[in-house]
Amino acid sequence: MNLIQTLVNGEKGLFKPDTLTPMQKMTLRFVVVGLVYYLFAVIEGMLMRVYEVTPLPFVTQQQFFAILTAHPLVGIFGSTYSIVFGAFLFLVPFLMKKPLFSIKLGLWTFWLIAIGTFVFWFAGFVSHYSPLYTLYWPLPADFSQFSALGGAFFILGIALVMAGTLLWVINIFATITYTPAGWEKQPSGALIKSALGLTGLKNLLSKKKKEHLVSLPVAAIARGTVDTALNAVVLTFTGVLILIYMVAALLGIDLKHSAIDALLYKNWFWWGLDLIADGLVLIFVAGTWYLLATMITGKKLFMENIARAALFVEMVVSWTVWSHHLMSDQAQPGILKILSGEMVTAFELITQGLAFAITLITLWSARPLKMTNPLKFLLGGLLGFALAVPAGIMQADLGLNRILHNTQWVVGPHVHVAILVGLAMTLYSAIYLLLPVLTNGAQLYSQKLADFHFWAHLLGGIGMGAFMGMAGLHGMLRRTLYVNGEFNVYMILAALCGLLLLSAFLAFFINVVMTVGVKGVIGIFMPAKIKTQELTPAEK
Amino acid sequence: MVDTTTVLAGQTIAYTCYVLTIMAGMGWFAYQISKKGGTEVKSGLFYAFVGLLVVIGVSLHIITHETIPWKAMDLNRAEIQPDKEFAITVSDHKFILPAEKLVIRKGEKARFTVTSNDLTYGFGLFRADNSMLFQMQVLPGHVNDILWQFDRPGLYSIRSTEYSGWKGINMIVRDAVEVVE
Numbered sequence: 001m002n003l004i005q006t007l008v009n010g011e012k013g014l015f016k017p018d019t020l021t022p023m024q025k026m027t028l029r030f031v032v033v034g035l036v037y038y039l040f041a042v043i044e045g046m047l048m049r050v051y052e053v054t055p056l057p058f059v060t061q062q063q064f065f066a067i068l069t070a071h072p073l074v075g076i077f078g079s080t081y082s083i084v085f086g087a088f089l090f091l092v093p094f095l096m097k098k099p100l101f102s103i104k105l106g107l108w109t110f111w112l113i114a115i116g117t118f119v120f121w122f123a124g125f126v127s128h129y130s131p132l133y134t135l136y137w138p139l140p141a142d143f144s145q146f147s148a149l150g151g152a153f154f155i156l157g158i159a160l161v162m163a164g165t166l167l168w169v170i171n172i173f174a175t176i177t178y179t180p181a182g183w184e185k186q187p188s189g190a191l192i193k194s195a196l197g198l199t200g201l202k203n204l205l206s207k208k209k210k211e212h213l214v215s216l217p218v219a220a221i222a223r224g225t226v227d228t229a230l231n232a233v234v235l236t237f238t239g240v241l242i243l244i245y246m247v248a249a250l251l252g253i254d255l256k257h258s259a260i261d262a263l264l265y266k267n268w269f270w271w272g273l274d275l276i277a278d279g280l281v282l283i284f285v286a287g288t289w290y291l292l293a294t295m296i297t298g299k300k301l302f303m304e305n306i307a308r309a310a311l312f313v314e315m316v317v318s319w320t321v322w323s324h325h326l327m328s329d330q331a332q333p334g335i336l337k338i339l340s341g342e343m344v345t346a347f348e349l350i351t352q353g354l355a356f357a358i359t360l361i362t363l364w365s366a367r368p369l370k371m372t373n374p375l376k377f378l379l380g381g382l383l384g385f386a387l388a389v390p391a392g393i394m395q396a397d398l399g400l401n402r403i404l405h406n407t408q409w410v411v412g413p414h415v416h417v418a419i420l421v422g423l424a425m426t427l428y429s430a431i432y433l434l435l436p437v438l439t440n441g442a443q444l445y446s447q448k449l450a451d452f453h454f455w456a457h458l459l460g461g462i463g464m465g466a467f468m469g470m471a472g473l474h475g476m477l478r479r480t481l482y483v484n485g486e487f488n489v490y491m492i493l494a495a496l497c498g499l500l501l502l503s504a505f506l507a508f509f510i511n512v513v514m515t516v517g518v519k520g521v522i523g524i525f526m527p528a529k530i531k532t533q534e535l536t537p538a539e540k
Numbered sequence: 541m542v543d544t545t546t547v548l549a550g551q552t553i554a555y556t557c558y559v560l561t562i563m564a565g566m567g568w569f570a571y572q573i574s575k576k577g578g579t580e581v582k583s584g585l586f587y588a589f590v591g592l593l594v595v596i597g598v599s600l601h602i603i604t605h606e607t608i609p610w611k612a613m614d615l616n617r618a619e620i621q622p623d624k625e626f627a628i629t630v631s632d633h634k635f636i637l638p639a640e641k642l643v644i645r646k647g648e649k650a651r652f653t654v655t656s657n658d659l660t661y662g663f664g665l666f667r668a669d670n671s672m673l674f675q676m677q678v679l680p681g682h683v684n685d686i687l688w689q690f691d692r693p694g695l696y697s698i699r700s701t702e703y704s705g706w707k708g709i710n711m712i713v714r715d716a717v718e719v720v721e
Contacts, residue, residue: 136660331682346597399608475671479703
């Protein structure tokens with residue numbers, strides 16, 4: 001096949017969308033949209049990287065901060081939520097060997113997240129609504145800087161994403177507990193207890209040990225889903241609160257900002273927001289590492305009971321860890337700063353360190369292993385969190401926070417290394433591993449492009465985080481602009497690393513398109529021709 | 541008092557050593573995983589690693605409490621009598637200072653109490669080379685105060701360290717604080 005034929009039909013014409021089940025199509029749609037939004041986030045990130053070196057003539061300062069507001073939200077909701085939700089809608093039934101509770105509900109989630117992300121991104125693009133994702137009160141309701149109408153559409157977009165998220169939560173828990181038609185009645189109570197870790201907890205206190213009814217990755221997904229649900233509730237409530245101020249402003253009524261206590265609001269919002277950063281992300285990632293390690297090796301997980309206990313501890317930790325975001329808030333009680341901010345946060349070093357060690361030892365137990373794409377990206381993901389978690393623990397210290405808070409250190413070695421290297425490389429590992437399963441045997445177009453993807457992403461991600469961190473240690477703040485080139489040496493180097501990240505993604509994107517072909521990509525979005533609830537087509 | 545640059549230099553060295561070690565370790569692991577060899581990992585090694593994580597997690601905060609002087613001072617600031625007090629107001633993206641220049645003698649403890657009339661801001665002191673001396677958040681409706689001991693002469697600019705909308709990026713008062721002999 002020549003290049004054009006491969007572009008149209010995919011590598012060797014192996015990918016045939018007509019053979020896909022509705023479940024495969026739904027999962028692939030989530031992945032495609034997630035990757036498109038990742039491209040949005042990377043381009044936005046690159047624009048900001050260049051802007052930090054020299055202002056771009058076609059981007060105003062207001063536009064810059066609108067991009068800064070949309071960038072993490074598009075990255076987390078539009079990209080990560082799409083890919084993770086799609087993958088877990090496939091994996092939970094796959095691991096439990098039963099059909100998904102509702103494909104229709106899954107498709108609703110898909111559309112709500114896809115449309116919701118576009119709505120808030122577009123509202124920010126047009127109106128320059130830019131209170132950043134932290135929404136510190138009363139900034140989101142400051143209509144001397146922002147348009148109330150633009151803000152209302154922005155919040156509407158977030159609300160659509162949250163609605164899709166809540167439907168996803170229902171679908172996951174229903175899939176774990178329901179009894180499919182024609183099946184023997186499932187013990188829903190025992191299943192939910194096992195998934196949430198209550199069975200494991202009871203086993204610790206009782207001599208009579210009960211069997212775990214759900215596998216470890218499903219337990220991880222269930223526990224992360226609890227945090228996803230709580231987070232959606234907090235964000236939805238906060239969105240409604242802000243919307244009330246916006247609607248009032250549009251009606252000409254000026255509501256007093258002082259009606260909301262800024263510190264109480266900050267505690268509430270960070271409690272909920274941190275359920276993503278220090279909750280579901282860490283739990284989902286640990287669960288994915290375990291799944292990938294067992295699938296790559298074909299072996300049982302090392303110290304599975306400890307891993308289950310660590311996941312439970314991580315869930316409880318995620319509910320009590322928020323105060324490390326308020327260590328520079330002098331009105332925050334000191335006891336919360338020490339207990340929640342320092343001590344509980346230090347537990348994340350332990351829980352994530354456990355997951356890191358258990359995954360590595362499981363891999364080690366199966367050596368020699370072939371250095372496949374899933375394995376090398378998994379190792380990259382493990383390295384990312386090994387670098388980013390200690391960076392976070394350092395800034396969650398009362399002494400160090402005084403000189404690190406809101407600097408580029410926070411967003412470089414901690415946030416971007418965790419998300420770009422740790423999380424993204426773990427997701428890439430899962431995508432490379434599941435690609436043949438989801439496409440009924442499509443063959444990767446180019447291993448050379450996959451190798452370039454790996455090295456460019458790894459070096460770009462770590463390099464960008466490192467140079468941002470160096471700038472932060474020299475006092476460079478995040479969330480502002482330095483217009484006199486004060487930190488240009490670091491920012492130029494960070495921008496070059498950003499360029500490497502962009503190149504890595506383009507290599508991956510081309511590789512995927514050439515693997516499935518343009519016809520294949522279009523076919524993913526066409527209705528399935530096979531009517532079945534099964535995950536993959538029946539063997540002939 | 542130990543200067544913030546000394547603390548940051550220590551942090552840079554410690555974190556760089558850690559990064560190089562973990563990257564080398566992962567490189568070694570990636571190389572070894574594709575080679576034939578022993579596969580057994582003793583559970584004792586695993587538990588020792590868990591113990592190490594616990595020790596590191598707890599000891600970091602104890603070490604900083606004992607070595608970073610402003611940490612204990614910040615927690616006990618309500619009981620400490622400062623040598624100088626400055627009340628600063630922030631309103632409409634502007635710092636309103638009690639004097640054109642806030643002068644402090646070397647060795648003195650100064651308390652900065654910053655009140656916001658509208659938005660959430662930040663308050664930080666920065667050296668001429670843009671490096672940070674310290675910062676805090678400034679929330680409307682709350683007392684935001686920080687106590688700091690200045691033990692060397694210098695000239696500092698005040699800068700908002702929190703995003704308060706695009707209007708806030710120029711919230712800098714150059715050379716507003718001077719520490720004299």
